[in-house]
Amino acid sequence: MVLEIFTLSGANFRLRRAVESDVVPIIELMNNDPIRAAENSAAAQDHAPYIAAFRAIDADPAQQLIVVVDDAENVVATMQLSLIPGLARLGSTRLLVEAVRVDETLRGNGLGSAMMTWAVEEGRRRGAALVQLTSDRARQDAHRFYERLGFTASHVGFKLIL
Numbered sequence: 001m002v003l004e005i006f007t008l009s010g011a012n013f014r015l016r017r018a019v020e021s022d023v024v025p026i027i028e029l030m031n032n033d034p035i036r037a038a039e040n041s042a043a044a045q046d047h048a049p050y051i052a053a054f055r056a057i058d059a060d061p062a063q064q065l066i067v068v069v070d071d072a073e074n075v076v077a078t079m080q081l082s083l084i085p086g087l088a089r090l091g092s093t094r095l096l097v098e099a100v101r102v103d104e105t106l107r108g109n110g111l112g113s114a115m116m117t118w119a120v121e122e123g124r125r126r127g128a129a130l131v132q133l134t135s136d137r138a139r140q141d142a143h144r145f146y147e148r149l150g151f152t153a154s155h156v157g158f159k160l161i162l
Contacts, residue, residue, distance in 0.1 A: 003066075006114045011070065013111060015118060018065040018078070023047065023054050025075035026067065029101040035136055064122070068102075068115060077102040077111055081119055083126055095123030097133040100142075116149050 004015040018026065027050055057063045057080065068077035082096040097119050102112045123131050134157045135142050143153065 004114075004118050006068070006111065008110045008114065013068050013070055013076065013114075015066060015068050015115065018054070018058075018067045020051065020054055020058075022065075022067050022075050022078075023050050026050075026065075026078050026101075029075065029078055029103065030099070032104060033101065035138055066115075066119075068111065076106055077115060079115060079119065081122065083123075083128060089129060092129035093127050095119070095126070095128035095131045097131060100133070112145060113149065116146075 002014045002016050006013045006015065024047060027047070054065065057065045062083040064081040066079050066081065067075045070076050077100075079100040080098045082098065084094045084096055086092060086094060097116070100112070100115070102115070120131050131151075133146065133151070135146065147153070
């Protein structure tokens, strides 16, 4: 089911929930990321963990794995949205946006902005009080992109690899 249609630079793009057959093209988008390519490339050959993760995401109503496809049904962009209820901020729900990827040949045409605008509106529609995301320190272009959309670099993030 198409959730949104974007017409950018004379081309049409459809935003929809991912289906299982989109998993391999999503993996390919992730592997085209120079920051994560080394860690993803070897593991990407075994699709079983990705399929299992997709099925868990798809079964959880708080999760949305989104793809954008072109007129030929090629997956050209993706993102994952997660609703997180919490006690902080007077019991607010947060929308976490992760794994945003746009095919490198389409960057700069407005597709990423259209996706993020849709994600923010989807968060509002689903009752989120704020939208948050993290971005690797090395992604300076992405940081400028998110700041142009009104996001602020308000926190320092930490992680522990298990």
